[in-house]
Amino acid sequence: QKEVEQDPGPLSVPEGAIVSLNCTYSNSAFQYFMWYRQYSRKGPELLMYTYSSGNKEDGRFTAQVDKSSKYISLFIRDSQPSDSATYLCAMTLSGYSTLTFGKGTMLLVSP
């Protein structure tokens, strides 16, 4: 079993849709959970991070962590064509330890 599982997609949605992206993980010691966005031929950029279980909202983006289920989610409201990218989940044991990434989910938002 891989440490972090993420459906690679692609996930295609119309503009304005609510998007749900998910990851599962196996290591219960992970404490910090991140979502990175990666545009084609670019490096990943951090969207949001969450410490331990709970929700965090930033504009159209909401991150949820359920440590009891080892399941994390990213919701995008009112999706835009500019949201088309690959979304990578990542997690760490501490705030500055090495990252363990999922494979990424490719999201395509059509106008």
Add this chain to the structure above:
Amino acid sequence: DAMVIQNPRYQVTQFGKPVTLSCSQTLNHNVMYWYQQKSSQAPKLLFHYYDKDFNNEADTPDNFQSRRPNTSFCFLDIRSPGLGDAAMYLCATSRTGTGGFYEQYFGPGTRLTVT
């Protein structure tokens, strides 16, 4: 703007011909990382430096080496590239501290092609 810079952005090398990828940062971060990302796969950590302290991941092939001559620069050397080493190579930096969260900042990557 403070940033992570990678050169070249695209590199073509021949099978078995040594190649060096470079990374520089203006963020003055003490930690630098090298990741390998193959198509539709998760970025895989190859090495990282805490200051000058080198940390090699257990499954990083011996064919890959790294140098960090100073805080700002880090190099990835591939001694004898094989076809399986074709990938995007990402450099990242971060700070460290006694608590809290420290973001990793990624460069744009170098796409390596092996012919």
